[in-house]
């Protein structure tokens with residue numbers, strides 16, 4: 001089912017800003033007309049990157065044959081906490097630390113003459129999947145992204161779940177999984193992200209009994225990709241760590257299902273390259289351990305990959321959020 005768009009907003013500039021990479025795109029409805037991804041360093045702040053965004057934006061508009069006046073807005077999907085009402089970054093968790101002091105709506109108006117909208121990247125990705133991907137036609141959806149960190153976002157009654165606290169509904173990765181667990185990058189301990197995300201994986205592995213005898217110990221960089229490969233090849237420690245991570249993700253999924261009552265849970269993020277192992281495990285676990293008297297919950301892979309947040313721009317600007 002396609003969703004009717006309530007306004008004439010069809011084209012926009014959309015930036016997906018992560019801690020180590022960014023993508024700028026010109027989008028038209030459910031299509032990307034032109035885009036460019038590039039590596040980015042968040043440690044020096046956001047301000048030095050604004051002229052880069054401006055230059056790339058105008059290059060992409062030209063490439064797409066779209067004038068800036070044909071766009072209805074400029075969307076930034078940000079890897080931190082955002083007050084979407086004011087278009088301000090509120091908390092950055094160590095990335096782009098100058099961002100809360102930057103008036104991005106004013107920057108956008110001055111440079112492009114466009115309306116600015118910003119939200120947490122997981123929320124915009126869910127809007128993208130809802131508008132053009134795996135969440136189409138659903139009203140109540142949880143999206144979980146498994147990657148360097150773990151993102152989460154919630155659609156409730158066809159709208160992103162929000163509260164007056166900016167973290168409301170958008171930090172599913174910081175759901176506690178283990179009260180006696182590891183220190184997280186957030187103030188808490190034992191979050192799903194602290195127990196089973198890529199940034200935590202090297203620590204988890206090094207602390208594992210028999211790590212030194214595992215083939216994991218030979219790796220220069222420990223990623224889920226290599227963990228899943230070695231587990232399939234029968235490396236015992238890799239298999240044990242992989243299974244524990246699957247268990248943590250499944251447990252977190254049940255928590256989110258109990259909290260938000262979705263009809264669908266969508267899994268995205270780079271770690272989903274191993275989705276053929278992850279999804280069946282989570283489906284079985286959810287089937288066994290979730291309390292869902294209204295009916296079972298579909299567990300599906302995201303459909304749009306890295307384009308999800310870019311394609312969330314039109315629904316965000318159209319007020320479908």
Ligand SMILES: [Zn+2]
Pocket residue numbers: 173174175184185186187188189191193194
């Ligand atoms: Zn946390």
